[in-house]
Amino acid sequence: MLTGYHVAVIGGDARQIELIRRLNEWDATVYLAGFDQLNESFREAIDLDFESEQVEKLDAIILPVPGTDAEGKIEGIFSNQLIHLSEEWLKRTPDHCQVFSGIANDHLKDLAAKTNRTLIPLMDRDDVAIYNSIPTVEGTLMLIIQHTDFTIHGSKIIVLGLGRVGMSLARTFDHLGAKVSVGVRSSKAAARVYEMGLEPIDMNDIENADMSCDILLNTVPHLVVDASVIKQLPSHAMILDLASKPGGTDFRYADKRGIKALLAPGLPGIVAPKTAGRIIADVVSRIVQEGSRKEND
Known part of the structure; x- marks a missing residue:
């Protein structure tokens, strides 16, 4: 009280x-x-x-x-x-x-x-961010289903960042039958991704990584989904940027390439x-x- x-x-x-x-x-x-x-x-x-x-x-x-x-x-x-x-x-x-x-x-x-x-x-608190990752994941699922014409099951999904939201995203999409890779920067995070049964991607050398996928989920609040990443995406791919504004995606280049890219910060306040x-x-x-x-x- x-x-x-x-x-x-x-x-x-x-x-x-x-x-x-x-x-x-x-x-x-x-x-x-x-x-x-x-x-x-x-x-x-x-x-x-x-x-x-x-x-x-x-x-x-x-x-x-x-x-x-x-x-x-x-x-x-x-x-x-x-x-x-x-x-x-x-x-x-x-x-x-x-x-x-x-x-x-x-x-x-x-x-x-x-x-x-x-x-x-x-x-910035772990407890709030972890609790909020639940409606964030649900909102992400909703947006992907609304904006794609293929199933999540069997899709190739890349999650950039293994923070509190990134971990929940990776785990959920893996459970839904997607082929999940996770972009990380440290060897510790890469080991965690491997332990989860997923494929780590070294974000320190992202220009030379294989970033082709059906769905790209970004949780990193600075520019990481740049032209070098976007040019690898197939035309049907979707980028969903969950980082705080202005996000971490080059939306201009994505639009130029005809790649669907959405900025969706604050999903908990929208969906739940x-x-x-x-x-x-x-x-x-x-x-x-x-x-x-x-x-x-």
Whole structure:
């Protein structure tokens, strides 16, 4: 339970709806900003007044998964209003106030440092990323089925990256009967791929690797699917880039070659926002309570 805790939820998407519901169920005092179109749905919550004394009570601030833009502005799909997270405002929060965001850009990190507030990028945590890999895999399956005219079973699939999402992807498609190869950079990761019964690809020499496949799944957040890779793909192949924007694919060259290439970051929030919101709520609740216990020790 979060009785006595004051939490502000500022902007976001459908994931925040489940997050707000869970916080209300746990008896937290919830303040909302950027949910103008939904406020009637959350009568237990309070509109956040940025100029009031509410700010001085906050134990936690929960931002959208993308965090802020480079200028500190926060967007949400339930409001036309842009909210600006300023240094002056954040300094008015209690010293123990924690700021949660899915990802953290340089501006948000700098803001937390200047105000001496704890910034927690949730998507950097193993627990959140592993839980989120489940709806990510389901969303990947959905997109592949929608955008191909062949079965996954028997297809040749390459997964680039053996991180938390990459491992779940490789395992799932292997179980579905695909011929799976995994692009990795370290000998340790290559050994893990081999142990899984899959084929490792050395990404340090990707230009000379055999990258021909039916489906190419990228999880690496920098350019790895470049022209040297794309030119090896057959015309029917599909590239699905799951990395955060702008992805790791040369989409211009893929289009020039007539290769179908989709950028699909944030699949949990699209295909399973209720589950994704519950994951965020559970982790935030645990961290907030742990922080309170440490403060009281």
